[in-house]
Amino acid sequence: MKKDPITKSLYGQELLDFISQRIQDYGTIPHKGIIADNFVKHIARKIFIQDGNKEEMINEYLDEIRRDLLLNITHYEKLDTSMRSETSDDIADDAQEAQLCESAKPA
Structure with a gap:
């Protein structure tokens, strides 16, 4: 490294130090649960x-x-299924192209 x-320090060292500090800071922040406490308090007040x-x-x-969650789960399942079929179609297309290239090469 240059x-x-x-300054006699490595180029980019400030950025590396900044990133390291951010990672340490992130580790000290308490993680929130799925349902934020404020949200529950808001609904309870209402x-x-x-x-x-x-x-x-x-x-x-x-x-x-419950209804909203089920609708969202169904939506994500549909997305996941369509993404899987697109991926498998892409793999099949790539395999066909590779076979065509191999058969077109002179022996």
Whole structure:
């Protein structure tokens, strides 16, 4: 690696030090769970201020979340299936092209 004649340090060393520091900082940040605590508190406040059966409201909300999750899972399954078929088609096309090239070469 080359050294800077003025600072006598490696070129790019500042960037490497910066990246190392960011990695260390990231390691000290507490990881958030799937459902953020603030989100749950927000929903609890919304349910609290409404009149009616709180448990029924919670169950309706959870049913809505369940439906949304199932719709998203179905959507991703469709994407995954289409991506797999495209990939396998590409592999088959590449294999056919390779066979054509091999058969066209003189022996």
